[in-house]
Amino acid sequence: MNEKLTQVRQYSQEMMANDHSGHGFDHIERVINLVLKILTNEPANGEIALTAAYLHDVFDDKLCADPAKKRAEVLEKSAEFGYSQAEIEQVLDIIDHMSFADNLEEQYPLTKEGKIVQDADRLDSIGAIGIARAFAYGGVHGAPMYDPKIRPRRHMTKAEYREKETTINHFYEKLFKVADEMNTRTAQHIAYSRKVYMQRFVEEFKSEWNEL
Numbered sequence: 035m036n037e038k039l040t041q042v043r044q045y046s047q048e049m050m051a052n053d054h055s056g057h058g059f060d061h062i063e064r065v066i067n068l069v070l071k072i073l074t075n076e077p078a079n080g081e082i083a084l085t086a087a088y089l090h091d092v093f094d095d096k097l098c099a100d101p102a103k104k105r106a107e108v109l110e111k112s113a114e115f116g117y118s119q120a121e122i123e124q125v126l127d128i129i130d131h132m133s134f135a136d137n138l139e140e141q142y143p144l145t146k147e148g149k150i151v152q153d154a155d156r157l158d159s160i161g162a163i164g165i166a167r168a169f170a171y172g173g174v175h176g177a178p179m180y181d182p183k184i185r186p187r188r189h190m191t192k193a194e195y196r197e198k199e200t201t202i203n204h205f206y207e208k209l210f211k212v213a214d215e216m217n218t219r220t221a222q223h224i225a226y227s228r229k230v231y232m233q234r235f236v237e238e239f240k241s242e243w244n245e246l
Contacts, residue, residue: 039084041115046088055174056167057091061158061234065090067156072220076150082121083147085112086128087154094133096196128152134208135192144217153221157211161228163233172201180243205236 035043050059065087089112091097093104105126112122122146131142132152143150159167166206172179178200186206187194199207213229216222 036081038117039081039088040113040117042085042088044218045111045115046092047091053091053097054170055097056170057094057097060093061086061167064158064163065154067115068157068224069150070220072150072153075220076146076218078146078150079124082124082128083150084123085117086125086132086147086151089125089130090129090151091153093129096135134212135195136173138190138192138195144192149217153216153218156216157221157224157228160209160213160225161231164228165232168201169207172204177201180239182240182243202236205232 046062047059050057050062061103066084068242069083069087073083089108092108093101095101098104104193108225109122109126112125113119117125124147128144128151130136131144132148132155132158136142158164171224175198177198180200180202184200184203186203187199191208195207209232210229213225213232216225
């Protein structure tokens with residue numbers, strides 16, 4: 035790991051250390067590992083991809099009080115770490131356009147590096163860890179686990195998506211969908227088994243719920 039990435043990693047760790055919603059630094063490290071795994075089969079600019087992976091949640095609007103201020107700080111810090119203006123723009127372009135919520139109303143094109151980071155981030159939102167993260171996020175934000183009277187939404191704006199919803203509905207509204215929307219072959223292969231695992235979980239959850 036070069037000096038720039040070492041500094042970015044430390045900054046990311048400091049920023050995400052106190053998150054308890056499933057977006058803490060443990061999530062970042064898993065995304066990094068997935069980026070590295072995808073890069074072995076999908077050649078791209080690893081430094082740009084890894085930098086975006088380290089920073090992708092730092093100014094997420096669902097995680098920080100002032101996203102614009104934090105985004106400006108990320109830009110300033112990146113310059114201090116030695117990134118060129120062109121590199122910073124590449125990283126910010128990935129972060130600004132990779133999220134599920136930001137693509138609900140308009141599909142944004144991503145660079146090859148962006149597609150890799152998006153896949154890695156989405157892979158960590160599905161499967162066994164994805165299940166745990168979904169319930170952690172729901173718990174932190176006071177979302178009910180399940181309500182059979184509330185049906186999953188089919189079409190949403192970003193604002194509607196951000197409204198409180200049941201955690202089980204989140205599987206239908208996002209997690210099953212992103213499992214089918216991976217960009218790279220490596221991610222597609224991993225996503226298949228993770229989606230099957232989630233489907234079994236949701237089926238078992240509903241079965242046990244109906245026994246109440």
